[in-house]
Amino acid sequence: MGKIEGVRIKNFGPLKDIVMGKTLSNQKGMALGNLTAIIGPSGNGKSTLADAFGFLADCLEIGVEAACDTKNRGGFQQIRSQGVEEAIKFELYYRETSTTRPITYELEIDEDGMGRPYVKEERLRQRVEKRGWPLSFLFLQSGKGYAYEGKEGGADDNGRSVKGEKVDVELADIRKLGIVTLGAMKQYERIEKFLNFLKSWYLCYFSPDAARSLQTAAPQPYLNRTGSNINNVAQYMYRENKKEFTKVLKEIQTKLPNIEKIEPVKFDNGQMMLKFWEHGFEKAFYSPKMSDGTLKLFAYYLLLHEKNPRQLVFIEEPENGLYHQYLSMLAEEMLKSVGTGFSKQLFVTTHSPFFVNALSPDHVWVLTKGENGFSSIKRASEYDFVKELSEEGVPLGDMWYSRYFG
Structure with a gap:
């Protein structure tokens, strides 16, 4: 469990210094x-912000x-x-639950004398x-420092230990994150929990063409970044709980336009493929033959129905390839899915x-670009x-479209 209440990014492309929500350096901000x-016009930094999470x-x-x-970033x-x-x-x-004390993670990446990032x-x-x-x-600092075991303890900014067991640390590779190395050790419990939170992130770059590709029979619990394993996820859900999966499909089919029924079909080789019945057609279509929009909507709804959801999901421009009237419904379903707790963001x-x-x-946050070429961000x-x-x-999107703000 856990979620990000605030993020600050400095010196990353056009994001020279942006703050969203509440952070240690911005305690007056309202948590995300x-x-x-x-939102914001093209070229104002939305893709860069998404890529910051991906980075x-x-x-x-x-x-x-x-x-x-x-990912064509081109180097440091x-x-x-x-x-x-x-x-x-x-x-x-970051905060694990509503009752736990927040944790701040700070990371600086620079280049050494040879121009290599570390x-x-x-x-x-x-x-x-x-x-x-x-x-x-x-x-x-450059791979050298300290860490504290267990659930409590720490040092002040001068390095003086206040409480807990302080352990001197020196990493073998300064191009790897310390949380990756130390988070693999049970004695560093807080580092392990934070690392698991970061590992649960899902950056979605769904591609209908990728989703149409036929995969080998191999049940997988989560959609990959492009959605090419959508049938493997169906296979996994069917295997783990056929009754629950059928229930999920029935719920999703009510939200897909012109779809009467969705049914999983299992072949002799163990592979699973989804079958869609459309209004007006006697015969069903397999998932590789479905339209881009239907596949995208299905993938998004499947993502929102994960049994053990990824804790942070980032989706870029879900409207691409979708009819505009479906988007408000999709946004409402996303709001319903994330709820108010700490299980999904x-x-x-x-x-x-x-x-x-x-x-x-x-x-809603609005990205705008100044005359200096750098972006700023502001809550609507x-x-x-x-x-x-x-x-x-007054609908917020209508205000934005009418250039009332942003």
């Missing part, structure tokens, strides 16, 4: 909710140097904001008491006022009269 939508996920999986080069110099010599910096303000500084902080400045239970970038119409001003509720008009029944 379970659904956060990011962190890649740093976990393959290390910071490879993360700078993968191409990622870092133009004209900036400082490190790329991230700050995540982890310059990494820190995890948490207050020992309800009040007071948070203590560091992980602090590394959803970030979405969108250009669609129809999607935004289903949201409140507190859900912070614009004059937007919250008041929304409470009077």
Whole structure:
């Protein structure tokens, strides 16, 4: 369990310094909710913001140097904001439950004398008491520093131990995140929990063409980034709980336009494929023959019905390929899915006022680009009269489309 209440990103492309929600450095901010939508004109940084989350996920999986080069990022110099010599910096303000004390994760990535990116500084902080400045239970500079075992303890900013068991640490590879190495050890319980939270992130780049590809029979619990394993996920859900999976399919089919029934078909080789019955047709269609829009909607609804959901999901522009009248319904289903607890959090970038119409001003953040080429971000509720008009029944997307804000 857990969710991000705030994030700060510095020196990452056009995001020279943006803050969303409540962070250690911005305690007056209102915490992010379970659904956060990011809007703004093309070229203002929405894709970069999504890629910042993807970059962190890649740093976990393959290390910071490879993360700078993968997905056509072009290396550290191409990622870092133009004209900036400082490190790329991230700050995540995270809380496991409503009753636990928040944890701050700070990460700095810079380049060494040979131009290779490395982890310059990494820190995890948490207050020992309800009040007071948070203590560091992980602090590394160029791979050297300390960590604290167990559930309690930490050091102040001068390195003085206040409570707990302090362990000196030196990493063998400064291009790997310290939380990856230490989070694999049970004695560092808080680091392990935070690492598991980051590992649960899902960055969705769903592709209908990928979803049509035939996969070998191999049950898989989660959709991959492109959705190419959609039938494997169906196979897994069918195997684990046929009755529950049938129930999920019945619920999803009511939300897909012109679909009468969805049924899983299991072949002799163990492979599973989904069969769709459309209004007006006597014969059913298999999933590879379905339209882009139907496949996309089905994938999104399947994602929202995960039995053990990923804790953070980031979706870019779900409106692509979808009829505009379906978007408000999709947004409402997303709100219903994430609820108010700490089990799931959803970030979405969108250009669609129809999607935004289903949201409140507190859900929506607006990215704009200044004359210096760098982006700034602001909550829709912070614009004059937007919250008041929304409470009077004026749809938020209509206000945005009419250029009332943003």
